[in-house]
Amino acid sequence: MLEQLRKKAKELLKNKEVEVIIGYQKSNNNSFTTPCFIESEDGVDRLTWDEHCVYNLSLYLKEVKGKVGIVAKGCDVKSIVALMQENQIDRDRIKIIALECQAQVDQEGQILEKCRTCQVHIPGMYDELVRSKTSPSKIESKESDKEYSVLEELEAKSTPERWQFWQRQFEKCIRCYACRQVCPLCYCSECISEKTAPQWILPSPSLKGNTTWNIVRAFHLAGRCIDCGECERVCPVNIPLRRLNKKMEKEIQTMFNYVPGLDSKKKPPLVDFRVDDPQEFIR
Amino acid sequence: MARIGVFVCHCGTNISATVDVKKVAEIAKGFPGVKFATDYRYMCSEPGQDLIQKMVKEHNLTRIVVAACSPSLHEKTFRTCTQNAGLNPYFFEMANIREQCSWVHDDREEATLKAIDIVKLATAKVGKNNPLQTTFIPVEKKVLIIGGGISGIQAAIDVAFNGFKAVIVEREPSIGGRMAMFDKTFPTLDCAACILTPKMVEVNQSDLIKLYTYSEVEEVSGYVGNFKVKIRRKARLVDENKCNGCGTCWQRCPVRLPSEFDMNLGKRKAIYVPFPQAVPNVPVIDQKHCLYINKKKCGICKKVCPFEAIDYEQEDEVIEEQFGAIIVATGFTMFDHSIYGEYGYGKYKNVTTGLHFERMLNSSGPTGGKIVRPSDGKEAKKVVFIQCVGSRDEARGMPYCSRLCCMYTAKQALLLKEHNPEAEAYVFYIDIRAAGKNYEEFVERVQDEYGATYLRGRVSKIFQRNGRLMVRGCDTLSGTQIEIDADLVVLATALIARPDAIKLAQMLHIPYDQNRLFTEAHPKLAPVETVTTGVFLTGACQSPKDIPDTVATASAASVKACGLLSHEKLPIDPQIARVDVEICSGCLACKEVCPFGAIEKEEIVDRVTQQKRWVAKVAPSLCNGCGACNTACRPGAIDLDGFTEEQIFGQIESLTADKGNER
Amino acid sequence: MMKVAYYPGCSLHSTAREYDISFQLVCRKLGIELQEIPHWVCCGSSPAHVTSHLLSIALPCKNLILAEEMGLDTVVAPCAACFNRLKIAKQEVAEDSKLKKEVQEVLGKPSAGKIEVKHPLQVIIEDVGLKKVEEMTRRKLQGLRVASYYGCLLVRPPSVINFDDPEDPQSMDNLVSALGGEALPWAFKTECCGASFSLSETDIVFELSGEILNEALEAGAECILVACPLCQSNLDLRQKGIEKRRGKKFNLPILYFTELLGLALGMSMRQLGLSRHIVNPSKLLERKLAVT
Amino acid sequence: MNDNRSVKEKNLELKPSPEKVKIAAFLCKWCSYAGADLAGGSRKKYPPNVIVIRTSCSARTNPLFVWKSLEKGLDGVLVSGCHPGECHYSEGNYHTRRNFAVFRKLLEYIGIEPERFHMSWVSAAEGDKWAQVVKEVVKTVESAGPNTYFSKKKEDNA
């Protein structure tokens, strides 16, 4: 697959379809895979593709100007679709080199939870598609592979227990905002956390401020987050952030039958409505 | 820092009865920013308002809080007063300590504590109020009148008289409404046609009034001064300009159908004019029954028409027009009495309603003025009138009195006796409601001079016995049961709202009550207005009314509408949305949720990066100030003046100040 | 096979024996197994609810409890007054928790809740169904002209009974047409017959029942069908007196709908106890139905 | 009332009794606020625990206001607007319904008792419904007890 990727990237650069390609590379001295920006044809050889390409490169699209090529997995493509729904992406300047991706692994080599329930091993939208020759090895499915099984444990808890659990997690937060900065859908030039008049979110890492920050973040991503899992990966204090966003995804899917990141023409759920929306909770 | 003045009103005793107004004023002095607080018996009175203006000067106050009644009553009053005191009218907030405090709590201690919280909330909000300037929008000098009955006609005439253009949209082929069906009118026994037809002609001839008959309002958008209305002109299949109403076509038309105008007592043709004095006097083809339309046979009307006015290919036409104000005059419809088993479930032909009787009374009606039994056409000597059929019947969900049935029944009894002196009229009633001018005298005359028998009691059963209607009831005044073998029974059925009233209400965004009658802005102070500025109500669509009241409200509504149109431009509420382009990231979630299409995207050059980017832009004239965009905007880049984030945040904070945010 | 609790009520074991006999025979024929409620008590009809509301509710509740203890889910009460009392008691206890507590104190047991109260006419129309009845008829009514008289308790108050139409009921009429008779439309189906004034104020009964008989005659009836022992007795027992007072011959046999149904199902007049009627129905029935 | 104690002492003396729950109600000014006024007009009595914050439309009530109220110590929050189809701005309440259908799930998920957040549709003609809603809401919030989410634990600085 790697040669195909490099060949396609070289082609795009050669006939000036793009000025820069955002991809993955092995950083030279150590064994890490990191994002990279290729601007010349011969730089293409630095491109790599393995199971450590966990980064969602679409977050760079808002800063990199001009004609851009981007190497994207199925989940990354979904976030590009979500960005298109919110007028953040001009599709014509983007060339998507999509890769068939079986699964990515974390630092300990374990398959990421999100890949177990992934429906987009073959990305839904692309300009170029790189398929793997050999038939991909099926990841042996575990019983916990149901879409929202990750939530069951917490949902089973009682309300006070859940409050204790999340208070314990939010207490650890140091407000480094890595979860916000890594998320492709957190593109606001001025986040509400920086508002001082009124001061919606207390800026210091107090328990009250952290709780409000995490609630606002979860609500602002409701119906938009495509579960690329980057926020949970980058959180230095291991707060299970995916479990917040996944819960919102589950509720929105049950109530409004909407799955984010599949159709760039569709209106995101929280700016849309149907006359027969559920209202059993309203007196 | 704001210098706030708090004025606590006693409202006579409405507030001071359960709220210790002195203590509220005293405590208010301690609130942040409050520099002056007092209480007074009637803040909305002249001296009350003078007090405010005096204190503003004395303590150079910059913000005013009046703790009294609901803003829906006196917010305007005090805004003007604040302006007269030299401050921006929006530097004022009302604390509702009457409807939402003194009137709903009886424990004095609790009511006072709550009043204090409400005042604290108002002071917190007023401290954050921005100075808003009223902006103005042009006014379309034309009134839309929905409904062409007597109320629509009268309104149109008055609007034209004031020199403004009016457009009547009438669903039926002709204007005239219910009144056109009547024979005489009470209490003067004027002939309905004699007093209605000249007004119909006046409407038709007036060059300021445009008639869209056989048409319906389909869509209303925009707001006061700038309503955009889509009107569907249903295809008449007759060209109005060519036809002069000679009538050759409907005389030769072979299809005979029951005439709805004559309450199915008479006949009409497939191409017909509902009644002789119809305005416009242009027939309409009933597409459901016309032979040509359905089976491509006949087509006589087209052949005989001297002016080629018939056009079978005519299509519905939807036109869009701009209006400054809308007067709703859609009238009423009759209660369906067939749900009453006692009166025979509508099975007996001779059990009719007031409108059937009216059509029989009418000389140009189906019976030429003779009162007959619909079953066999024989003359009806013994007629029983039954009042309150549907009205005042809680069990049928109809609690209200339809106000005018007692009067038209009396009139009909009188006319029955006039048409045939030997005829006997019996009226079963609960209470006679004759409150208008010369009404009571009229009913007395019908009983004394014309010998109508009034029986105070309900009818328990009507049944048939060898061709005659046996009416069983009781007369509570004599305490006996009565059985009358009647030729004809006339039910005074209730006046109810049109079946599609709710659809129209939602189109116009006006509220309606549980009886689907449109709700006026205020039952006493604004009976012909609605909460939606620019939309007015007249006639029975608001509640059942007789002709005198209908004409009165029609004139009132037209004066209100013309009052609006007499302004060159209209002040619009400055409490609308505002975008902070520094923060806006151009996601346009606000544009998606805006019900009025008031938000568009705009390309600007970023101040810091000097690069082009998209941001949202609000069109002040279109924005109605709902604030949906505020919630949709994640970074909080769009704010709604009058209900800004800071104001609401300040209110929440003041509410929880005593809860102690100390840890 | 449908099992149903049977509440006969005082009149079906006395003045209305033929209603009981015909009902039992018809049920056996139609496959309905009746189990009389052991130790049933008075249903608390008019004498009770005039004196004490609690008594008028506790009595029927007692019967409902007894029926429920038989483990059946429906109780049938042929007499319209009993049917009415059971229905009203069940609804009032369900809606008024204070009353429910009082009844529980009086009866010493939690009051009944789940059992359904039905009238035999309802069971025949709703559970057996007219189609099946039609298939089982062996003797058509040969166009016998019948005026069905429902009385004032069988279909009212509609909010509690909610069976058939309170103003113009059709269930007996449908039964008659299904059996081949001619159901006459007439207006006095639910007019009051004078009920229990029969003893204390007999001339009221003469007046009211007279109206009913006269109206039925006017409508061309050959006989009147009833579903309540009291209606039957007023129209039947008092018919002679009424004829004397009005100076007009009626000679209208007053039959229970179960008797007519029995005849249609092939039973004989004697079996159905028709001989007990004051106005003798045998001449009419022999002429019309050729039945002995 | 001629005591001469300074305002500050008096202010403190009027501390509301702690166990009385305090509830904020965000009412849309066209329907629910008018309904509350009608309840006043018809002298319907209901408990004083609910304080009204008037908004232009229920759609203006940002779920963040609800969280901010709970975070700052209020015991319950009620959001009320016009019945669907009757919104003065025609679609406002549809958006409110969706926003809070999602937000209430988030609140419950992180451990806020469901008894603390309520929504209702109250029209301008439903004075008695407003009184009824207030009574029910106050009873339910009282069952959840005072809001102690952020108040009892000492915030440590270390």
Add this chain to the structure above:
Amino acid sequence: MKRLLKKEELNRLLLGLMKEYDVIAPIDEEGLILFRPVTKVEQVLWDYPNSLKPVKEFFLPPREVLFQFKRGKVQPANLSLKKRVIWGVRPCDARSLLLLDKVFLDSTQDVYYREKRKSTLLVGLSCNHPEKSCFCTSFASGPHHKEGMDLLIADLEEGIFLLESNSPEGEQLLKGRGKEVNKIDEKIRTKIKEKTERKIERKLKPSQFLERLTNGFDSSYWEKASRQCISCGICRYLCPTCHCFDIADEEGERVRFWDGCSFRNFTKMTSGENPRFGKRERFKQWYYHKFGYFKENHGVFLCVGCGRCLRNCPVKIDFSEVLQQLPAQAQTPAREG
């Protein structure tokens, strides 16, 4: 003074400390190695690379209440706190405090910081198994340095520890404990020291950094180098020497809390003007402050080589690589990034 102690003797020392001081030591909290107050010896971790959050958090806390105010009454935070011991500090972290002292104690003294420093003893633990990302040796420090500590514990393996005091208080703690240190122990200790130092392969040449930086200030290289950075706060917050903070009022409290020059609003002024708005400027600032300005002002690099920024960067940026690829001469066009 140097002494040799066995493991249980060391535990007894720790127990003794617990009675007299608040002892803070590294523990494993749900997989995160953090310094926390401890009350039982078993809680204390012994073999761990380094904590996630540096000991800076006990001197410049992530959030600190400067004073409280209510209705015009101000109530300053009480500065005096119970004497405490931070046990198991790594040499790089201990040295970082010396750098922070230059910022908070040199010219104007930060009273909050000073009181915390005064009432804290540092008992260090030398590293025998450094991480691959460690490079303390490149910044005048080392796995066995005792700079900035009161007492250093060197693990001689086989359960024997060589304790060396580095301050009067350190000496106080050591008095009368364990055995004398003889030559052989000294030799074992220096052998382990050299072995660990050799384990640290990552070598940097910070000397050229200053010169490269001064030349490359306007180089377009920074545009390319900064593209990969997502401007989060991790490298700033977890760096033991980064000390920027913001101050805000929160519900009646004036609080000081960590801030990072990576954030866009770090230099946003009230007027809306923002000198370092772009990612390029903000990315550069970290390098110039640590290896440029601080070196010029205080003569020493603001880095102790603990490697936290390399381990925790979400996009795996290695600052040493960035600096090495910064073109030596300003004018040569930027080489392919």
